Amino acid sequence: MNALLTSAVAGLTAGGTYALLGVCAVFTYRLVAVVNFTGAAIGTAGTFVLIALYEAGYPIWPSVAAGIAAGTLVGVAIGYIMTRWFGEASASTKAAVTVALLVGIIAIGLRLTGGQHPHNMPELFPGSAFRMAGVEVTIASVLTIGLAALFTVLADLFLNRTKVGLNLRALADRPMAAELLGIRVQLLSLLVWGMTGAFTTFALMIIAPQRSPNFMTLSLLVVPALAAALVGLFRSFWRTLAGGIVLGLVEGMASSIDSVSQYRSAIPFLVVLAVLLWSQREARWDEAR
Amino acid sequence: MSKLVVSNLSINRSELPVVSSLDIAVESGAISVLLGANGAGKTTLLEGLSGIIPVAGGTIEIDGREIQKARPGVRSREGLAHVEQGRTVFRQLTTEENLRVSLHAGADIAEAYALFPELVQRRSVKASLLSGGEQQMLVIARALLTRPKVLLIDEMSAGLAPVIVTRLMSAVRKLADNGLAVLLVEQFAALALSIGNRAYVMRRGRVVHDGDCLKLLKSPGELHRLYLGG
Numbered sequence A: 001m002n003a004l005l006t007s008a009v010a011g012l013t014a015g016g017t018y019a020l021l022g023v024c025a026v027f028t029y030r031l032v033a034v035v036n037f038t039g040a041a042i043g044t045a046g047t048f049v050l051i052a053l054y055e056a057g058y059p060i061w062p063s064v065a066a067g068i069a070a071g072t073l074v075g076v077a078i079g080y081i082m083t084r085w086f087g088e089a090s091a092s093t094k095a096a097v098t099v100a101l102l103v104g105i106i107a108i109g110l111r112l113t114g115g116q117h118p119h120n121m122p123e124l125f126p127g128s129a130f131r132m133a134g135v136e137v138t139i140a141s142v143l144t145i146g147l148a149a150l151f152t153v154l155a156d157l158f159l160n161r162t163k164v165g166l167n168l169r170a171l172a173d174r175p176m177a178a179e180l181l182g183i184r185v186q187l188l189s190l191l192v193w194g195m196t197g198a199f200t201t202f203a204l205m206i207i208a209p210q211r212s213p214n215f216m217t218l219s220l221l222v223v224p225a226l227a228a229a230l231v232g233l234f235r236s237f238w239r240t241l242a243g244g245i246v247l248g249l250v251e252g253m254a255s256s257i258d259s260v261s262q263y264r265s266a267i268p269f270l271v272v273l274a275v276l277l278w279s280q281r282e283a284r285w286d287e288a289r
Numbered sequence B: 001m002s003k004l005v006v007s008n009l010s011i012n013r014s015e016l017p018v019v020s021s022l023d024i025a026v027e028s029g030a031i032s033v034l035l036g037a038n039g040a041g042k043t044t045l046l047e048g049l050s051g052i053i054p055v056a057g058g059t060i061e062i063d064g065r066e067i068q069k070a071r072p073g074v075r076s077r078e079g080l081a082h083v084e085q086g087r088t089v090f091r092q093l094t095t096e097e098n099l100r101v102s103l104h105a106g107a108d109i110a111e112a113y114a115l116f117p118e119l120v121q122r123r124s125v126k127a128s129l130l131s132g133g134e135q136q137m138l139v140i141a142r143a144l145l146t147r148p149k150v151l152l153i154d155e156m157s158a159g160l161a162p163v164i165v166t167r168l169m170s171a172v173r174k175l176a177d178n179g180l181a182v183l184l185v186e187q188f189a190a191l192a193l194s195i196g197n198r199a200y201v202m203r204r205g206r207v208v209h210d211g212d213c214l215k216l217l218k219s220p221g222e223l224h225r226l227y228l229g230g
Helices: A002-032 A039-055 A060-086 A091-113 A139-161 A163-173 A175-180 A185-210 A215-219 A222-231 A237-255 A264-279 A281-288 B042-050 B072-077 B095-102 B109-115 B117-122 B132-144 B162-177 B189-195 B213-217 B220-228
Strands: A128-132 A135-138 B002-013 B016-027 B031-035 B057-062 B080-083 B150-154 B181-185 B198-203 B206-212
Touching: A002 A039, A002 A060, A002 A135, A002 A139, A002 A163, A002 A185, A002 A222, A002 A237, A039 A060, A039 A091, A039 A185, A039 A215, A039 A222, A060 A091, A060 A185, A091 A215, A128 A139, A135 A139, A139 A163, A139 A185, A139 A237, A163 A175, A163 A185, A163 B095, A175 A185, A175 B072, A222 A237, A222 A264, A237 A264, B002 B042, B002 B181, B016 B031, B016 B042, B016 B181, B016 B198, B016 B206, B031 B042, B031 B162, B031 B189, B031 B220, B042 B072, B042 B080, B042 B150, B042 B181, B072 B080, B080 B132, B095 B109, B095 B132, B109 B117, B109 B132, B109 B162, B117 B132, B132 B150, B132 B162, B150 B162, B162 B181, B162 B189, B189 B213, B198 B213, B198 B220, B206 B213, B213 B220
Parallel strands: B031 B181, B031 B198, B080 B150, B150 B181
Antiparallel strands: A128 A135, B002 B016, B002 B057, B198 B206
């Protein structure tokens, strides 16, 4: 039992990251109507700028700032492509484009970072924050969950209390009607891509030391993140936050059970399947009647 | 003086010409009514004017400034407002939020409520829950708050009860009387001609008639002939 709890708590860091990446995915979907498969890859690009600078001997915090700036820029670049050329495309076309971009970013990233070549990833927040049920909870865990909760609160406040947020909600509902009213649609869309790029990068910088700092591994964190977003049905920030954390906890617990440990990477897939079946139950019921 | 001057305008859809060599002018303080059968090119013309679709040739001027290459948002800031077909309210926002979105410098939400007092009681209601007439009032009021010089309105009566259409028409007339230049595309020809000043009739992408509204209203046979050709 204690081993299970230890593993669950160890899964908190991953859960916080899934939650933050998931909340960013919901933010992007609600505001620019894109199911974004490049979310984690954008953050990975920024994280590897930090790694490159750190390995070259630059001080850590300026390197972190440079990495976040790079992640923001990559996010804006992807956003520019999506807004400029696919602004009026269907949701499925946009999602397919981001999958293609993900493949491209991973290919470029692996080429530039040397694939499986081990990297020296600095631990930004080493050490333990507190003990819970006899288990050490790391500062990284607390920070990722805190950052995810902060992003959720800020996103809610930003969208509901500011004029820019109001314009973004209008833009998400009817982009052309918003543009006809003089709203700077392209600028606002790029703002969304830039903001999510910055947050994603910082989250991945925190979690990277606990994961294999490999460009592909970090980029594919988008899978559990989208599973978390699906728990919130791509609408609710708070349900996405909870979904991401629970997903991390379940993954952590699964790692301590020998018989299921090797299948734990399939957990996000099972969550996606379960949520889709659950969300379709009313349609099935109506059909059956 | 004309606020909106359109010269030799051509617009294509899927590379096929829908509007060809079209000239119209819309004056301040007046309503120009644009009539024509389905497929004449009226909606395409309005979408070309506001920048939803690109124009293939010709010029669009507001107060002498050419805007035909500008994006829709820039045209809006130059003073062109477009009330699209289909009551394009922001469904998830309340009535008041819909109005706040469009609020340009110098405009006041009170102007919108003064034009349509019916919306005051509905200010906190989600736009998706408003009636069709209220939604149409909202999109016209929203356009007004962008401080336009020229207002394009496309089929505002579609699917609405006659009493609501009459109410909307009188509001549009009021806007024109306050100095706005209005280009009104309408299926209820008689009602539109009764509030309009200048009438254009389009057929197959071209203007086939340009004249006085009242004169055309008194000649239903002529209007019928212009719609159908021959």
